[in-house]
Amino acid sequence: MGRSGEMVSRATDRLLIVVSVLEGRCFPKRPQHMLIVEAKFDGERLATDPVEHTDQPEFATELAWELDRKALHQHRLQRSPIKLQCFALDPATSAKENIGYVVLDLRSVQEKRQAPKWYPLLSNKYSKFKSEIQVGVVLETDLKAPVDGFKVREAPLRETKASALPSEIDPISILPVLNEEEGYHQIGPAQYCRDYFVLSVTVVFATHLEQLVPSTMKLPEGRPEFFFYYSLLGNDVANEPFF
Incomplete structure (x- = not known):
């Protein structure tokens, strides 16, 4: 029973930070461009698929990072932000134009799913428009590895075999x-x-x-x-x- 309890504890110790990027409103229409939202947390970056640059873009994407409760506690102490950056993409040239950003406070994220909120874009390039994106964020118990996510943890040391240099080359x-x-x-x-x-x-x-x-x-x-x-x-x- 002791071992069984330990296994359950370790399983429930793994969490997912799930950010749902749902939709936008009050964007200008730019038929020649697409919209992308990139989410950055703990140095790792995830992105939605490009969607049409309409006045009400539909992203409908979930992005997830895996971490344990100890790492979550540390990130909350350090006030680690989750930053969502919005870009306008020109498919013809692949050029990305920075539109604005949203910052989520990890300390307010709960394990109980909350209603999504509308967040105004900060440093909004479309100054004549009050562009907003609807975002939901929740902590979920990670029972299996996420399909589209990163593990927020220290990377294990990897064994590599250094290529031998010829003797005439001084390192x-x-x-x-x-x-x-x-x-x-x-x-x-x-x-x-x-x-x-x-x-x-x-x-x-x-x-x-x-x-x-x-x-x-x-x-x-x-x-x-x-x-x-x-x-x-x-x-x-x-x-x-x-x-």
């Missing part, structure tokens, strides 16, 4: 080279590059940022935007602006 002399066309850094001669790695930098939250601004500095009027910035291998990287 210390190898420098990363940015492949702009493919969008990655190549470290070492191409014929010896066998593995792909992803470095993820997550800025969780910050406090007392106003103390970084000298009293003599005059901030721009209105709602000035701020962003975090760092340099990686000689390349500048910045996150999305916030207020």
Whole structure:
């Protein structure tokens, strides 16, 4: 009985954060474009399928992330947001145009399904329209792996066998080279590059940022935007602006 109880406990410890992107309203009609909503949480990004860019777009999509209760508690302490970004897509060129975004507070998400809410798009590019998207979010017990989702947990260490370098190549002399066309850094001669790695930098939250601004500095009027910035291998990287 003890083991059986432990198995049930472990099974119910797995949760799904399910975000239902249902529909939109007060959008302009753009027949040559499509609409996409991308949801980002804990560094992982999911997206709806493109839908017609009408005044009332129908998304009708559920996006899910898997995590355990310990991770959920940690994310709530850190006030980790779920950010929904709306894009207008030009199918002819595949260009994406940032329309606006919505931020969901994970601390208010419950295991009991609530009625979906209408959220206005922040930084709405369609300034003459009060565009909104209807979103529902709930915590569900994960009895099986989600079809369209990510596991929010530490990735296990993987065993890789490094490709042997010829003796005439000094490892210390190898420098990363940015492949702009493919969008990655190549470290070492191409014929010896066998593995792909992803470095993820997550800025969780910050406090007392106003103390970084000298009293003599005059901030721009209105709602000035701020962003975090760092340099990686000689390349500048910045996150999305916030207020």
